Structures are given as structure tokens and as C-alpha cells.
Amino acid sequence: MERSSKKNSKGKQEKDMYHVIHKVPYGDSPYVKAKHAQLVEKDPEAAIVLFWKAINAGDRVDSALKDMAVVMKQLDRTEEAIEAVKSFRILCSKTAQDSLDNVLIDLYKKCGKIEEQIELLKRKLRLIYQGEAFNGKPTKTARSHGKKFQVSVKQEISRLLGNLGWAYMQKSNFMMAEVVYRKAQMIDPDSNKACNLGLCLIKQARYDDAYLVIQDVLQGRLSGYDDLKSRKRAEELVMELKSRQPLLESSDLVGLDDDFVKGLEQLMDEWGPLRSKRLPIFEEISQFRDQLAC
Template identity: 75%
Template sequence: MGGQDQLFHVIHKVPQGHSPYVKAKHAQLVEKDPEAAIVLFWRAINAGDRVESALKDMAVVMKQLNRCEEAIEAIKSFRGRCSKQAQESLDNVLIDLYKKCGRADEQIELLKRKLRLIYQGEIFNGKRTKTARSHGKKFQVSVQQEISRLLGNLGWVYMQKSNYLTAEVVYRKAQMIDRDANKACNLGLCLIKQGRYDDARNVLDEILKRKVPGSEDIRARNRAAELLMEIRAFEPPSSEIAEILGLDDDFVNELEPLMNEWAPVRSKRLPIFEEISSFRDQLAC
């Protein structure tokens, strides 16, 4: 019987025992009762039973039930009970919840904060890689990949705010660090939104010619082709392109002198930040 019980927990990915957290996971994963799971996760948090896991898991279930605002408040209220090591993953959950709620300004501030923490050596501890987890699987991520990923997310939020020039600057920074086809497509879209069709064609053509990492993905090439078709179909006369698009000057100014302004020089400073050079003057040419 003990062997069958252990197999059950392995199959359903449910921890063993009878604690509030275990009961909550059973309600979530076995009984498929999210409302009951939330109640039990609350009990686990109040009882001090695996608070970090209970808080993150409860937020995930709340998001599934479109109770994102509640999840945000729960994380803000109880993250103080969690360890320093858990704060980064809680930030990741918060970013996802802010996105779901359309709270762009909070997303931007949190993404900037995570970038500053990387520079200060708080996340990678001065190392070039760290272990990350996604969908239950562990993998190694480099500091370049993480910075580029965060900048890509930041660029997308600026896109949603119609701050296309700021988004362009952020995407170009991301591509300087770790190029990929998805961010290249988004950069192309930024340029289209600004009416800079020739620049957009150059970026998108590189994807179709497979000159950008990740452009072997058929989805990336299809998206690039669709954006190029959009340019051909809707390109207006150049005389109509006169609108000045939103620009978050404060953050652009932060990006440019990144090494000096985001944090004091520390022994854990990552060399990648020394490699980021300003290209804003090039955009003005």
C-alpha cells in the first residue's frame, strides 16, 4: 500500500503528508477544485506551512480564476514572510499578474528593478550563469540571456503604452546583448509604428534570410513575412508621417550611461554591462 501511495504522489506531483499545503496541492491537482485550493493555501500561509510555495501556488490558481488583483495584494502582503532567495521568483509571478491586469507602469518599474539587481550582483552573485526553472524543469540561463529577456519584456510593455521610440531603444539594447528572431520582429513592429518602413524592412529581411538566431523557427519567419506584407499594404506617403511618438526620456537616459547611474561600482559588477555601448546617436543620423 505504501508503494502505491508513493506512486500516486509521483504521478500527480503532489507532496506527501497531511499538512495544509499538501491538502491544498491535492485540491488543486487531484480534485481539480481551485476554490477549495485557494482556501487551503490561505490556511497554509497562516499556519506558516511552506509559505513561499503556498503563496506562489495560490497566486497561480487565482490568476486562472481571473482574481489577479487579489493575487497581487496577497503577494505584497505576505512576501515579507518569505526568504530572500524566494523574492526573485515572487517578482516573476508579480510581473505576470501585472501583465494580466494591464498594469503597465508597475510592470515597467519591476522590470527595471530586476535589471538593476542583476547589475548589482544580487541575482547572479557575480556569476555568468544561474539555474532557472520553468514548467517544473531546471535549466541554465546566462546573464546575457536573462538581461536580454527582461529588456525584451520591457520593450513589449512600452509597445503597449504606444511609447514606440522607447521600445525601439530597449529592443536594440536587448539585441546587442543576445539577438533572437522574436525580439527582431518586435523591433520591426516598433519601426513600422514610427513610419520607418525602410528600417523595418532591413530588420525583418534578416529574419527571412536566417541571419538572426532563432530565425529557423517557422513561426518567426511567418511573423516577419506578415509584417512585411503589412508594410506593403498600408505604407502611407512619406508626407503623412509626422506624428511624434511617446518617448520615456528618463529611462532612455538611464539606459545610455547604464554602468554609472544604475548602481555604484561593485566587485560583483557583471562584465556584460561594460559591453553595452550607446547607439542613440546612430538613430538620429
């Protein structure tokens, strides 16, 4: 009996270790089979079929839809993934909607749907400004690479604004990108967004302004300055500055998205008294109006 008990215990430990190593959940449901096909068998096509079965069976629909979209993206079936998320997100819980938005943003970015990306980022920002996205709380729980961590309102707004700034950069709307990046840096500055702002200013032939922004990275004034990738990029931007001539192409003068800027300020005015009790960061955002480069 003792030997049998030890054997069973060892078998359970090995089984547990298998699930930990491969990050496969327990069970024999369609979702579990899909994760096994994705992570263990490395068969993405079979995984997609099984994820579909999981969704149709109501088996962990939130995770199945998100995971399926990620696998489709890896197979360059991005358009199909977008349609799947938009069509079946109604089956998912309310708590899954924010992460599904993030999946959609990545998919839009992958296939070059910049307008859709911008509109979704704006919508997510409005939800935060209205106090809806975080349910009035100063932080939310996020997950990355299987690990949970807390994200503050400051960090989330700055992250979304950083993504929005980059989307405007892809449209060559450098003036609007600058406004968004400066707003993001006021809230939660970091080296990566500073490099993007520096590039944005270079595109506008504002080389002195760009140099000052990039120097903040090189002199370690911002978080993430010790990241080798950020330092290398900052150094490359300095080299680009040295090679540039102070000539501004007329094609670079793309105007501000005035409606969006005014809309954000109107939201701040309307919701300010409510938000100031729960989310003080919006008071900091409202101070940015006087600094907009119109």
C-alpha cells in the first residue's frame, strides 16, 4: 500500500509538472484539447478548430476566443481573427471586453487598419475618462506571459496614448502625434515614448526640440533609460539629427484632430467633479490644454 501510494504521488507530481511546463490547463474539454494542440503539439491549425469547438460548446469562451485570435494572427489570418472577435465577443463576459479590445488593437495594427485602431483607442480612453473602464478604482489587474500584475490608471492612460501617438505617426499626422505623446509623457513618462516623440519632432524638422527630448533618455532622466534597446534607439536618433538639414516638407504639415482634442477636453469638463474623487490623474490631464501646440 505504501509503495502504491508513493507511486501515485509521484505520478501526480509528474502530471502537475507537465501542466506547469507546457502551461496546459487540466481536464479533457475542447478548450484544454485546443491548448494542448497549440502549446504541446505545436499544431496551430488543429488548435483553431478546437478553439471553435470550445466557443460553440460554451467552454471557457473568454479565453478560447482570445487564444484563437492570437493563433490566427500568427498564421497571418488576421482579417478572419478580427471578424471572429467582433462577431463572438457578445458571448464573452463583461470583464473580458477590455482584453478583447486589446486583442483587436493588435490585430488592426498587424493588418494596417490604422483608422480602426485610432477609433478603438479613443473609445478606450473615453471609457477611462468617464470612470467606467476601471470601475472607479485606481488600479486593475492585468496579465502578461502568464503573470498577473497591477496596472494603475496613469500607466494605462499613458500606454493607450502612446499607442495612439504611434498610430497617428503611421498616418504621417505628426502634429497630432506630438500632442498625444506630450500628454502621455506628462502622465507617465518613459524612454520609449520619448524616443517616439523625438522621431515625431524630427519629422516636423524641429531638430532642437527633438534633441532636448532625446537627451532626456541618454542622460537617464526617464524610466526605462537603462534598457539597451531604448538607449540604442536614442543614439540612432541623435545620428539622424546630425544628418538632417533644417528643411520642413510641406507634406509633413498634417493638422491636429481638433474634434478629438476638443472632445477629450469636454469630457474632462463634464466629468471632472466625479473623477476627481476617484481618479486624481484626470486633474493632471486637464492641465495639458494650455500646452497644446495648435
